[in-house]
Amino acid sequence: MNDVETGPVAAPGKGPQGRRRGRGARERILHASQYLFRQQGIHNTGIDQLCEVANVSRRTAYQHFGSKDGIIAEYLRQLDPDTMPDVFDRDDLAPRERLLAAFEIPQGVVDGVTPLCPFIAAAVEISVPDHPARIRVREYKLSVARRLTETAREAGATDPEELGEQLALLLDGASVRTRALNADAFRTAAAIAAILVERAIPQTLPRPH
Template identity: 35%
Template structure:
C-alpha cells in the first residue's frame, strides 16, 4: 500500500464524515455538497483537498484499509505466544473485535465494490489491493503453520471470513464470525 500523505485538518474532517456517511447511506447516495456541509468546509476546499469525489472514495478506502490491517496485525502478531496454526484462527478474533468496535455494517470494500461499477474508478484498485493483502496475509500465516497447500487454505479462509462478515451484518445469525472460526479450525487441522 502507500505512504500516508499529511492531510489538513479540513481534509481529515471530510474523510471522517465520508466514512460515516458512506457507511450509513452508501457512496452514491452522498454528494459533494453534503460531504462539504457536514464536514464544515466549502465545496471549493473539498475540491482543493481531494480533486474529486472519486479520489475521496479511494482515499477513504485506503485509510479504512490501513486501520483494518493495523488492527488485524495487532491482534494476530502481538497476542502472546500462540502456535502458527492458532495465529491463523486469531484472524477471526480480530474480525470479531472489529465488528464489535465498528459495528456490523458489512465490509466497506465489498459495499464499495458493489456500488462502483466503473472498472476504471480509482477506488477499485484500492479494493483489489485490500483483498489481495488479506489472501497474502492468510497465505503467509498458513505457510508458517506448515500447511501443505497454503494458497488453497488462504483462499478458503478468505471466502469463509467474507461470508461471516456479511452474515454478521444481517443481525440474524448470532456469532457468525465465531461459527466461521470453528469451520476454519477444521480446515486448518485438515490442512
Template identity: 50%
Template sequence: METSEATAGATRGGRGARERILRAAVELFTSDGIHATGVAKLADVAHVSTRTLYQHFPSKEALIGAYLQRIESDGAILGETVLDRRDLGARERLLRLFAERPTSPPSAKVVRGCPMHNAAVESAGTLPEASAAVERHKREFAARLVETAAEAGAPRPEVLGRQLAVLFEGARALATSLNDMGPLQDAEGLAKTLIEGATGPA
C-alpha cells in the first residue's frame, strides 16, 4: 500500500497516534466514505495497530464523531471559511462562498461534496449522535448566511439566507451525484443573481 500523505513519515504506534488516526479518518472517510472504510484500513493508514486505535476511540462511531468535529473545525474542508473573513465586506463574503471550491484529500478521485452531508446520508439514522451533529452544523450555517445577508443590506435577509443555503447545499449534492463540478459553477452564477437582486449591483 502506498504511504498516505496524511501520515507520511510516521512511525508505527508511539506518540501522536491519536492525531494520525484522526488524519487518516479525515482522508479516508472524506474520499472513500464511512461505511467503505474499515477499521483495519484506518489503522494501516494511521500506522497504528487496531488495538491502539480502539484505545483512543472505543468504537468506530466514536471515531466518526471525532471526525465530524475535526472537519467542522477545519472550515476549508467544508468551503465555509470565507464567511469568517473580516477583510471582506458581507456582500463579497457571500459571493466568494460560491466562487471558492472546497478542498479534497489528495487521494480523492471523485467529487465527494460536503462530508457533513455525506455522513448524514451514510448514517441513515443509525448514528444518532452523528446525525445530530450534522443537523446542528447545517442549521448554524444557514443562520450565518442570514446574518451575513442582513449585514450586506438585504431587505429580507432571512429569505436570501435560506435561498443561498439551499443553492449551496443543493449544488454540492448534485455535483457529488454527477461527479461533475458543473453544478458548482452554475450555482455561482445563480448566487450572484440572487445577491445582486437583493443588495444591488456592485
C-alpha cells in the first residue's frame, strides 16, 4: 500500500499533570510535528505552538534541530525512511505483483477520503528549491521512482525506467486527485497501472514439449 498516505495521526498524549508519557524531547518534537503538520499544515504551525504541544522550550527545539526548517526536514525523513518497505520488500509477492501493490487503497482512507501525501503537501507549501524539506521531498520522490524502476527491471520490463517513471507519476496523481475531489482515485489508478504493467512486461510463454 502507499504508506505515505496514512490516516489522521493521534495527538501527543499527556500523563499526570500534563507531562508527556515516556518520550525524550526530540521524540516529542517529532511526534508533535507529525500531528500538527498533517492536521493544519507547515506554514500554519508556528515554532511556539510546536514547542507547547511537545512540552519543550524553544531553546531545546533549536538544540535538537537548529531551526523550524530542520524540524520539517526531519519530520519528512521519519515518515518513510526505507521508501515503502511494505510494498517493495514483500517476499510474498512476485515483482510484477509488487508494482501493483503500490496502488492498494492507502491505510486510513474513510469513505474515499485520504490526506494528501505529506511530501507533496510540503512541496506545495515550501517554494524555495534549496530548502532542506524540498531537498528531502526530491530525494524521496526520486527514491520511489527508483524502487519502482528496480522492481520493473526485476519483473522483466522491456523499458524499466519508463515504466517506473510512469507508475511514480500515476501514484502522485492519484494522491492529489483523491484529496482534491474527496473521492478515491486509487482504484482507477490501479486499473491504469495494470494496463501499463501488462504492456511493459512480456508474458512468459510456456516452453514447447
